[in-house]
Amino acid sequence: MGNLYKEKVRGEDIAIIFGxxxxxxxxxxxxxxxxxxxxxxxxxxxxxxxxxRGESCHLPLKRRFRYxxxxxxxxQLVYVEQLDETKIPRMPQGWDNWLENMLLIxxxxxxxxxxxxxxxxxxxxxxxxxxxxxxxxxxxxxxxTKRDKNGLxxxxxxxxxxxxxxxxxxxxxxxxxxxxxxxxxxxTGKTTLVEDLANYYNAPKSLEYARYYQEHYNVRDEELDVExxxxxxxxxxxxxSNLINxxxxxxxxxxxxxxxxxxxxxxxxxxxxxxxxxxxxxxxxIRKSNWEAILIAPPVTQYVEDHFRNKEWGKQEERKKFHQxxxxxxxxxxxxxxxxxxxxxxxxSDPNGFYARYxxxxxxxxxxxxxxxNKQ
Numbered sequence: 110m111g112n113l114y115k116e117k118v119r120g121e122d123i124a125i126i127f128g129x130x131x132x133x134x135x136x137x138x139x140x141x142x143x144x145x146x147x148x149x150x151x152x153x154x155x156x157x158x159x160x161x162r163g164e165s166c167h168l169p170l171k172r173r174f175r176y177x178x179x180x181x182x183x184x185q186l187v188y189v190e191q192l193d194e195t196k197i198p199r200m201p202q203g204w205d206n207w208l209e210n211m212l213l214i215x216x217x218x219x220x221x222x223x224x225x226x227x228x229x230x231x232x233x234x235x236x237x238x239x240x241x242x243x244x245x246x247x248x249x250x251x252x253x254t255k256r257d258k259n260g261l262x263x264x265x266x267x268x269x270x271x272x273x274x275x276x277x278x279x280x281x282x283x284x285x286x287x288x289x290x291x292x293x294x295x296x297t298g299k300t301t302l303v304e305d306l307a308n309y310y311n312a313p314k315s316l317e318y319a320r321y322y323q324e325h326y327n328v329r330d331e332e333l334d335v336e337x338x339x340x341x342x343x344x345x346x347x348x349x350s351n352l353i354n355x356x357x358x359x360x361x362x363x364x365x366x367x368x369x370x371x372x373x374x375x376x377x378x379x380x381x382x383x384x385x386x387x388x389x390x391x392x393x394x395i396r397k398s399n400w401e402a403i404l405i406a407p408p409v410t411q412y413v414e415d416h417f418r419n420k421e422w423g424k425q426e427e428r429k430k431f432h433q434x435x436x437x438x439x440x441x442x443x444x445x446x447x448x449x450x451x452x453x454x455x456x457x458s459d460p461n462g463f464y465a466r467y468x469x470x471x472x473x474x475x476x477x478x479x480x481x482x483n484k485q
Contacts, residue, residue, distance in 0.1 A: 117220040118188045120149025125215060126230045127154040127192070129263065130173050131163030132281035133180060134273075136261045140254060144230055145186045152218045153177065154211065156192040166267050167284050167399075176280045190214045204239050228252050271360040271478065283353050287477055288362045288399055291451075291470065292370050292435065293406035294428040298463050302406065303365040306470060313352040315364040318345040319371070335383050338375050339390060342368050346394050361478070368394040369442060373434045395442050401477055403439060403447045404470055408432045409455075409462065449473055 124144035130137060144151045155177050157163050157170035168176075174191040181187040192210055197203045216222055229244075229251045231237050237253040244251070256262065266273045270285035277285065291306075293299045300316060307314035319341050323329070328337060349364050372391050375384045408428035439448055453465025 115185070115188060118150045118152060118218050119220045121225050122148045123215075123219070123225050123227050124148040124151045124230060125154065125211075125227055126151060127156055127211065128232075129157055129161065129163055130155050130177055131157070131161075131166065131168045131263050132173075132266060132284065133177060133278040134261060134263060134266055134281075135276040135278075136256070138278065140230060141181075141187060144228075145184075148228065149186075151187045152190065152215055153181065153187050154190045154192050154214055156194055158194040158197075161194075162264075162267070168281070172284075176278075180278055180280045188218050190218055201235075201239070204243065208240070208243055226250070230254055232256055274360050279356060282358065282360075283350075285360070286353050286358055286362055286399075287360055287401045288349075288353065288364065289402050289404065289474060289477075290364050290367055290400045291404045291406065292365060292367065294408045294431040294435070296428070297406035297408055298461070298466070299365045299406045301463075302467060302470060303363045305467060306474065307363050309471065310361055310363070310474065312359070312361040312363055313355065313357055315345075315349040315352050315362065315366075317366040318348050319366070330378070333375075333379075335379070335386050338371065338379070338387055341371050342387070342390055342394055345371065346398070361474070367398060367400070369438050369444075370435065373431060373438050376438075377431065377434060400444070400447055402449055402473060403444055404449050404451055404473065405432075405435065405439075406451050406466060 124147065126141060126144060128137065141151055141153065155170065155173045157173065159169075161170070163169060163173055170191060170193060174189070178189040181189055192207075192214055194203070194207065197206045197210065200207070215227065219225060225248075227249050229236075229240055229249065231240065231251060231253055232255070234253060237251050240249075240251045261273070261276055266277055266285075270277065271287070274282065274285075291299045291303050303314050303316065306312070322337075322341060322344060323333075333341075345366055346368060349362070349367070352358060353362050368391055372387075372395075375387055379387075408425070408431075436448070439445065451466040451469050453459075453462045453467075453469045455462040455465070459465055
């Protein structure tokens with residue numbers, strides 16, 4: 110049976126757990142697992158409103174609801190619902206209105222509620238007293254559970270997600286991943302740099318999807334058409350997204366290409382009317398991308414013939430043209446504050462500056478990672 114539609118809750122002894130879940134973490138899951146064993150089933154309600162603390166970390170109510178439902182999609186004892194509190198007065202004035210809406214959710218979640226009794230699990234003493242004063246004691250009870258003994262909380266996770274990475278529910282981790290893009294024109298050493306940094310940080314890497322696509326389908330640069338670019342945009346985004354969502358992601362992802370890099374190629378080398386057909390897809394893909402920093406490698410090295418790129422695109426004047434167009438595109442799409450230029454100086458022992466840029470990239474990434482660790 111598929112998991113898109115769950116049967117309504119059946120049973121005579123039902124647990125109700127509600128919260129913001131921004132994000133869902135180990136202590137929440139522990140409580141849910143406990144409630145499943147103490148009762149016939151659990152109605153799990155994620156609540157929130159526009160501008161709540163979830164939105165501050167890119168977790169608005171709709172996304173939290175979907176992530177929560179994804180997490181428990183195969184668990185037949187957990188039924189996920191959402192309560193939009195936008196039109197409900199903030200607490201403590203909103204308790205009556207809030208409870209009325211909550212009980213409607215409980216009612217519609219049940220196959221039949223006429224014979225059932227319910228237990229609210231709460232983590233705040235205030236919630237216990239407010240609910241106990243309003244609920245029918247024949248059908249409802251309230252159980253106060255102390256917060257995690259180790260002090261784990263969603264607030265602490267939002268402040269230091271990498272430090273608390275192991276405690277974040279896997280589905281929610283994608284929001285807190287530090288994604289670093291290293292890009293530039295051809296023969297700047299960006300791919301080798303990403304591979305070396307991925308080895309150093311033991312981090313997953315997303316390399317240029319176009320290289321796989323063009324070699325697999327035997328399509329040269331100058332032969333790429335609109336359909337090819339659609340496949341490149343979607344393929345690159347899917348490849349990187351899959352890495353971000355995988356268990357192997359420990360909080361850092363490295364990539365050497367994104368939709369804006371592809372955008373520059375089609376803008377420079379496709380007819381204008383063909384490029385314009387791609388704009389809606391570019392805009393949607395770029396909107397969904399999330400880069401912590403964008404490191405741009407300069408075209409200061411000699412072009413290396415790799416029998417992949419069009420030789421004409423490898424000429425120095427073309428590489429400089431692409432480099433400037435790339436910078437302009439990131440600014441155009443609002444990434445100016447994310448841009449960092451790798452400007453490692455060449456030396457006698459490092460004539461191309463590759464090692465200097467490697468060290469500079471490490472310093473940047475270390476700063477990003479340590480910036481969180483220094484938060485208290």
